[in-house]
Amino acid sequence: MNRQLGRQSLRFEEAPFLFSYASIGSGREEEGPLGEAFDAVCEDGKFGEKTWEESESTMQKEALTLAIGKAGMKRDAIRYLFAGDLLGQTMASAFGLKDMQIPWFGVYGACSTSGETLSLASMSVAAGYADTAAAVTSSHFGSAEKQFRFPLEYAQQRPVSSTWTVTGSGAFLLGTQAAYEEACEYRKKADKKRAGVHAIRVSGVTTGKMVDYGIKDSMNMGAAMAPAACDTIVSHLQDFGRQPSDYDAIVTGDLGKVGKEILLHLAEEQGFQLERQHEDCGLLIYDCEKQETDSGGSGCGCSAVTLANHYLPSLENGLLKRILFVPTGALISKISFNQGLSIPGIAHAVVIEAE
């Protein structure tokens, strides 16, 4: 039986397997430290499309297609698709995934969306609702700047606290042991090197509450999200009765330099030292100095591709044993910003372990 833990966590009795994944990025992400691990890259981020929004849709479609292909599956073996993005009315997901013809739950959790989709997909598999479920997210620098800030042509200057929206998409397949074994068999035939890799499982989740400290600066999203990240991480550790040292890494989505400092400070106030375990996808995806990306990367795509390019391979290869993946979202819209409202944050945590 799956178990409710504390106020907001679940531990899965039969932890779903995360058995296939793929990532796509653009030139800027390829130049970064994790660039070599992308399954596909399009230098100009256009992916052959005319608009940024359609480019983002194409990324989602291709990322999911690659993840399905790697597992040697048929599309219609996927029972649920949990997908979302940053755009109004989750436009990138809708237009990217409509032709897949897979029952779809559209989700919105700002940049925490990759955590939200992974949570819901693993909850569905662990409940016996699906043998295989997919989680897909994306973000695109061009479409996000247009959606949230200014047209790129305006050439606005950016403060050092600002983050750069990652152009990227990550797709993940979660399933039962049987689904995993079937995919495994296929992949071992296709690639001998895969024979020794560790299985990856999602063993639990902690679902975030919205936290609002009243931050209003859209160029300082790290500060807006750090309190939510802290709330979810502390709740998780309390619900599971764990210490930070029970994890090889506690990985936030896109706090950047500014948000990281605030998180460490807030967690310390609550009695948890996160220095040794804390890492942030926004600080890993780019070489901030060399690439002049200010406080780091951001966007749903940031945490999704960092998970796919860095953490999952490290878990498969035995370099990591257990991580807490905590994508962080800033609940801002063009309208709320223009109306002078604050930016509430949210963070969804997923426990990912190697067998």
Added chain:
Amino acid sequence: MNRQLGRQSLRFEEAPFLFSYASIGSGREEEGPLGEAFDAVCEDGKFGEKTWEESESTMQKEALTLAIGKAGMKRDAIRYLFAGDLLGQTMASAFGLKDMQIPWFGVYGACSTSGETLSLASMSVAAGYADTAAAVTSSHFGSAEKQFRFPLEYAQQRPVSSTWTVTGSGAFLLGTQAAYEEACEYRKKADKKRAGVHAIRVSGVTTGKMVDYGIKDSMNMGAAMAPAACDTIVSHLQDFGRQPSDYDAIVTGDLGKVGKEILLHLAEEQGFQLERQHEDCGLLIYDCEKQETDSGGSGCGCSAVTLANHYLPSLENGLLKRILFVPTGALISKISFNQGLSIPGIAHAVVIEAE
């Protein structure tokens, strides 16, 4: 054990109880045929706020507060909150519900959102992930016209195929038998007339795929959504091995006059006669002739308040025994419309029964 049925349906072994609900509307909805059943109405739709968006947020907060109050519960007994709306970045839900401090899964399914939130909430309860989960949605005429069409000040003329976004919010609490019994006891003490009402349960769901027939007319959303409604209803009947006559009503969200005709035609082509059972919330919420609301009501709020004001009381009072509730969504955004893209549809079905 909960059972997967066919390609896209689930039947719950222990069907969750839908044990409390509340609805809020504005003057236009109060003037309609279901107006007397609202728990609260604000004539000008402003709810004391300065902006339409904040008004919509306030509606969600008040609807959920009312549903919680009716059940005599404490807010923190709700383990998950599934909520969404039509606005970019689900702004109404984020700002309306952030202070609730309940773990939140933000969802987006356009006007199918009430079906999506009810599906996910009942799936969570049936899986043992939550003793009580809440599903909340809203729409607002002012915020939706601004988001999707033209500023109201522009006084644009509307074709008869157009629908009117309902200003309304519905909140629903789903839970285990224990949660239901606790709420029941409280309500019977508070209101003697509640003693004889039938318990309402969600016994299954059918999750929709996106369906795109290439419709591009944002003033004819019924035509854009009808194919998705048909796809979900037909899949549901096939997965469950049922006929339309197994339901007292098959209730779509907001197809309106135009969409209803298309749905009946498409379903007939697939061998299902829906004439006798089919009803549409968009056609029930307003008196279209008298209120000059063209093809009917629309928006996430339309199906949510019609469920709360009409169907749930009829199930509780024994007038109805089993309905298929199928909110329908048109996946349009301001950007996709201006870029000349089509409007894919989606519909999520929920089986609601009286004991």
